[in-house]
Amino acid sequence: MALNLTDTAGQIDGMASELKARQSDQERRILSALRGIEDFQTQDGEGSSGESDGFGWAVPVVLEPPGSAFPPSELPADFTVASVDGSQIDADRHLAARCFLINTGVSVLTYGSRPDADLSSRPRLYAQSDELVIRDPATYREQAIEGAVLGAKRTVEEIRGLVDVVSKLPEETPTLALMDGSLLMLGLVGRGYDDFVRQELVDDGFAAALEDLREISEARPVAVASHISLPRHFEVVNALRPTVCELADGPCGSASLGRQSCDRCVDGVLDREIYGRLLQPGERSGLFMTSSSFVEDHYRGQRICFFYVNVGAEICRVEVPSWVVENEALLGLVHTLVVDQCERGRGYPVGLMEAHEQAVVSGRDRQMFVQLVERALYDENLPVFTSEKDRSKRLRWL
DSSP states (O other): OOOHHHHHHHHHHHHHHHHHHHHHHHHHHHHHHHHHHHHHHTOOOTTTTOOOOOOOOOOOESSSSSSSBBOOOOSSSEEEEEEEEEEEEEEOOTSSSOEEEEEEEEEEESSSSOOOOEEEEEEEOOOOOGGGGETTTTTEEEEEEEEEHHHHHHHHHHHHHHHHHTTSSOSSSSSSEEEESSSSSSSSSOOOOHHHHHHIIIIIIHHHHHHHHHHHHHHHHEEEEEEEESSSHHHHHHHHHHHHHTTTTTTOOOOOGOOOOOOOOOOOOOOHHHHHHHHOOBBBBBOOOOHHHHHHHTTTOOEEEEEEEEEESSSSEEEEHHHHHHHHHHHHHHHHHHHHHHTTTSSOHHHHHHHHHHHOHHHHHHHHHHHHHHHHHHTTOOOOOHHHHHHHHHHOOO
């Protein structure tokens, strides 16, 4: 047996006991955050930037009172939800050929007088030498497309697929263009990536596609959003710290970082824990705008806003570009259709569920991919090889 489950179970029991002991303290912190929302709403009001006073916290711009709760509007008679999701087969040094694959799943669900469903997947193999790297045209430096860079490239392919799908839909039908995960490509921040990598993937990739969707929305009712299930963000909590914490020299911070904590400290509280107490099923929170300098530098003047919504089974986070927030009808469409999709999907947007099913690459699929690569090389009289490490994993010795 590879994993000693007996020892592991004992450690898990210890973890559960520790979490139980911290439960009352966490409840106190949540209640402190809720009181802070009441105070923040009256003291700071709409449009507050929620500055962190140099403490280095990610603090959003508050566009609507954080204690607000807005119900969804009525569903349109006819509407479409276009969703995308992606998966990948990474470049593997044990594989006979250097290549990777991105598989984009697409789901187009039409509701109303003419219901329809169009499900498809779009596999794209990258094998040419110039496809496997991002190259700086000025200095000829290269960045291999792997790890976080490959994940970012997959996200770019997803949103480009969304642009392609939405542009072909009927112009008169209200449409929600939905992605899974965040609209913030922060995986490329602070990891030593060169500017030319961010230029290609963010400026000329994701942000450019987001701008294409904005242009499409000018001629038809199209709203763009991303859905984040079980979010672990605490930006709203950070905005409450100056209001809630009571130390004389400024807001307190995490004890693990050597900062003193006050009796009203909200450290460790997640935004979703607050809105789980404030929002009724179907309601959304007030609006916030991220204050990331990365967005200011790379998103072509577009900003990313977000709100939380109670979809019944959980509190999810919904992110939208700023041009959606500026159009009340589009913002209402996002809110209403996200709630409706989650109701149809028993807590998760059914469109994203279907897109994921189209995109997923199973273990069997990966094995077949390797066999297809090896067969194609063999048919062309090219050498077929692998590492001895990979070969050992394919064989059972005992």
